[in-house]
Amino acid sequence: MLRYGVEPRRLPRKVLEAEIDIIRQLGAEFRMRTLVGEHVSLEELRTDFDAVFVAVGELRADDAEQLGLSAPAGRLRADPATFQTEVQGVFAGGDAIGRRKSAVRSVAHGHGAAVAIDQYLTGRPLTGTGRPFTTRMGRLDEEELRRLVALASPEPRASPAGRTLAGEDAPGLSDAQAHSEAARCLHCDCRKAESCKLRRYAALYAANPKRHGDQRRRLELHAGRGQVIYEPGKCIDCGLCVQITARAGEALGLTFVGRGFDVRVAVPFGRELDQALQKVAAECVRACPTGALAFKMNRASQ
Template identity: 45%
Template sequence: MTGKRRIRGIADEVLSVSMLTVWIDNERIEVEPGSTVLDAARRLGIDIPALCHWPGRAPVTSCMACLVRVEDDERLVPSCSLPVRDGMHIQSEVAEVHDARRTAIELLLSDHAGDCLAPCHRICPLHMNIPKMARQISEGDLRSAIQTVREDIALPSILGRVCHHPCEGGCRRGPHDGAVTVQQMERYVADEDFAAEPLYTPTRQPDTGKRVAVVGTGVAGLTAGYHLLRMGHSCGLYDKDGDIGGSLRSRYSQAELPCEVVDAEVDLMRRLGAAFFSGARLGQNLSLGELRADFDAVLLATGQGSAALAKELGIASDERGIVVAPRTCATEVEGVFAAGEAVRGECLLVRAAADGKLAAAVINRLFRGEALAGAGKEFSSAMGRVAETELSRIIEGQSQAARVEWGTNQSFISGVDLRTQATRCLHCDCRKADTCRLRHYAQEYQANPRKYRTQRRDFSQQDDHPFVLYEPGKCISCGRCVSLCSEAGGSLGLTHIGRGFDVRIGVPFAEPLQGALEETAEECVAACPTGALSRKQEGTSSCRKSILCRCNAAGAD
């Protein structure tokens, strides 16, 4: 069972090294002596969740998420510490092992004190990353802010004026001294971009060759068209009236929603490649059969009162409007979808926009040959209610500025005032939500974060470091940062504090975080498998150099 590999030594001598053969889920691999089962699995491209393992260092086996089963042993053992023996047969991707890994992940989540996504982000029907936008505004980086906004919101200048902003209802700061003014920030960022040169034009994916007809140019239709265009599909948008914009032009007064604002959003879509056709009435001078013949998919965003239209077209309807399948916006007619008030009847503007965004995603999945319903919601650990003592402690370290209300008729909002308002955000989100390995594996293994939930740890943030944020409630005590600090030497570093179930990682003698991470800030942030150690702001990757410069400058004084 052994193979041979030739290695050239320092003295140019040729040595013979016996390789070890192991089978993992019936796949054969040869590895060097001293390799672990985890090493072998990674060589085969098998992704075993190893949250505490750090290559080149002794195994810690604290997370117990990397379990595998040896075929001649009934036990499940951590693959990161299991040496390969010649001829081993390992089971990794089987139900029993996956169940054990899921349990390990759920136990790690059982006292997790932190949110993957901020409450405002979760509540927003369009799922915009609001804390990220607030951070960018507070830094004065409006170009990055509009990119964040337009990633999820097609019509920010419109919604920034007439959305009922449910996100502000979820703001943790709300009960204390008023929610962050999310709607006004969104409006300001979009308006400033329209006044800027050059105007930000969102990127488009390469042309797919697919064509979509969108009937109706209200908020659902425009939103769907925007996202379809960005996905690389061609879009023809049809409106029954002379002016593009549907009910947006009739439902609101000029003071609430100026026509120029609607025009600006429509013009941006033209820059993305949208083709608009006015005076097109479905069932009169526009045929559904012709649209189905000419386009790869048709979206009906025809607004309120679409039930009668649906009957004329031979599409199922109820008292509210067109009947669609849950989560897919699909009608009973192949290739025909419906969204917004055409389905719901009268509804909130932001809900119609969310329907348009969903319809675009579903049609995109259709073109890609994927299941229309998608993979379901992304995993998000939610901390739930925050105690008043926790909230007071969080706000104590944030801006104490009062919430400022701006009326809908006010045409200009001071950028300085807006930056002040943005600093009121408590940043309840996880800075590493997109790269957190715990979240990744919780999603993959469909972990239930509440299965073993008891009394969670108090939520706290240690933010005395200029660039790094430490949130102990997200720490899984993997010890990676402790090892890195120990190897670097020269400072207090980080260490395990406490005993038994109360062990936590922190700075010895309750010293500031900056002193502990003088030389290893960047490495520790990169090594942390969760959001416990993260950069406060985007674009602060050169932590160590900046910190050393500060420390040296302080010493020079």
């Protein structure tokens, strides 16, 4: 589908071939010109393999019957959390279980099914990926919006020169231009959403973000001229960054200011963040469990 359904300018063939090679090197076997239900039955596949994933795209009227699966309204019936069909060990996703509005949602089905299949093959309870803990700050006021927009890149927009509508070698943005354009992202999301320990434990202990109504911390952003940004609203006062800067002998470092419920981590004497983190900025970012300290641009080290 990717080869014939996506234009080369959007998905260069070299990239596609490289991805296919990775899958092949992992041990996958590709059997071309083989119709399931005609050349091989689902029962034969179930006999030869411990689990089967059906990703056949949108079904025709007789496809489900040939597969031996239930498909009311032309869609295979599958558990929405685990993607397992009514037949044990047979999973399905993508347009086969419901029309997707975008290919990336079908890819997400594949990921979810892979997690469930791994659980099935290893004898664990079949639960699927589960939903990660998610909370939203809500609508920002004018002052908060000004703080957010102040981080926007002042550089003019870059546009690719000479882009054509066809051809694999159509020019695009240079590496420098792509980096500059990526820097425009204001990160309305969280820079460390995938590694946030607070989020992980919130999901583990079923925290309810609506418990305290509309109460929330105000959006504060301290960026300075360096590469690190500090969001006090995400800080849980664990003190790891304070310990790291003290151990490294930072001239200013980070410290606790305030008293009682107003205690928070800050730079002493109201100085800038980049002045406080001269030596161990990257170490502080890696240690921060919630993303209160993060790089302005995403890095693998986060």
